[in-house]
Amino acid sequence: MELRQLRYFVTVAEEGGFGRAAERLGVVQSAVSQQVRRLERTWGVELFERTTRSVRLSGAGERMLPEARAVLAAADRAARVAVDVTAGEDGVLRLGGVHGPGDRIDRVLAELSAGAPRLRVRLHRLPVTRRLEAVRDGELDAALVRALPDGPGAAPGLEALPLWSDPLYAALPADHPLAAEPELRPERLAHLPLRLAPPERNPPFHALVADAFRAAGVRPEAGPPFTDLRATLTAIGTDREPSWTLFYEVRGLPGTPRVAVRPLTGLTVTTSLAVRPGPPGPALRHLLRALHAVG
Incomplete structure (x- = not known):
């Protein structure tokens, strides 16, 4: 028939x-x-x-x-x-997402909805390495990723389009002498054990921190591993041995007893959009317009 x-x-x-x-x-x-x-x-x-x-x-x-x-x-x-x-006026856009900071992602999605109301967005939360693999394999159309380094080797087989940069924060015991300062440089904290996730958990962020200390000519002392932010901050505030960690804002700055949070100067984290090489398709162009309008 x-x-x-x-x-x-x-x-x-x-x-x-x-x-x-x-x-x-x-x-x-x-x-x-x-x-x-x-x-x-x-x-x-x-x-x-x-x-x-x-x-x-x-x-x-x-x-x-x-x-x-x-x-x-x-x-x-x-x-x-x-x-x-x-x-690009209709269809499904498969996007790997990140949390926060603030309502920025919500504003991006609202801007995208206003520009292409029939374009549906499927937001996927995946670990960063899996997120990049999904874009490379065509499972995702694009992915937001933090802390990708500059250069073609940052995400092999992909292009990384920088979008915006956000500050990083240090969390340390509230009774430590450095907590009296309004902001800190990473090298000032090099003598304190640093709680950092293993490289395989978030390779781009781990590389960002390592490069910052290398550029400052210091090597941080390794502390207990970073698990999740809430558990790590609780340990910093209650353990007898002082330690510290650094993080980027997700849903506002946390308030934890006996923990001081201070801005880190000279170090920011950039959010990029990872895409496959080549001219973007219509749906991806709508997303890029929304990202730049908000960013």
Whole structure:
């Protein structure tokens, strides 16, 4: 069964004859007759009662006519959606996301919705290494990633488009002498054990911290591993041996008893959009406009 056969069938039914249907369709009458016959053989029914003087729908034809119209209407809708998807006005954008800071991601999604209201966004929360793999493999259209270093080797096989930079913060015991300072440089904290996640947990962020200390000419003392922010801050505030950690804001700055949070100067974390190389598609262009409008 072909859509052309359904369209010919519906046109003959509406025009009441093969000749008028052929004229409306802009084809010869024999082509219309041939395609309708093929449809009848496919379905195993006679759609029309034919005489030398008239053509009218059979009982089977009356029953099949609304079904044929429904199929054609669905095909027309699919074609219109395809046009909109090609233009980026419709479809699904699969985006790897990050948390915060503040409501920035919510504002990006609102801006995207205003610019392309029929474009649906599927937001995926994945570890950073898996996020980059998903973009590389085509499972995601793009991913937001923090702390990707500059240069082509930052994310092999991908392009990293810098979007915005955010400050980093140090958390240390509130009774430590350095907590009296309003802001701190990383090298001032080098003598304190640093709670940092293993490199495999977040390679870009780990590299950012290591590069900052290397540039300052110091090497931080390794402390207990960073688990999650809340547990790590609690340990900093309660352990007898002083230690510290650094983090970026996600949902506001945390307040933990016996822990001081201070801005780190000279060190920021950049959020980038990781995409596959090449010109961005229409949906991705909508996303880029929304990101730059908010960022």
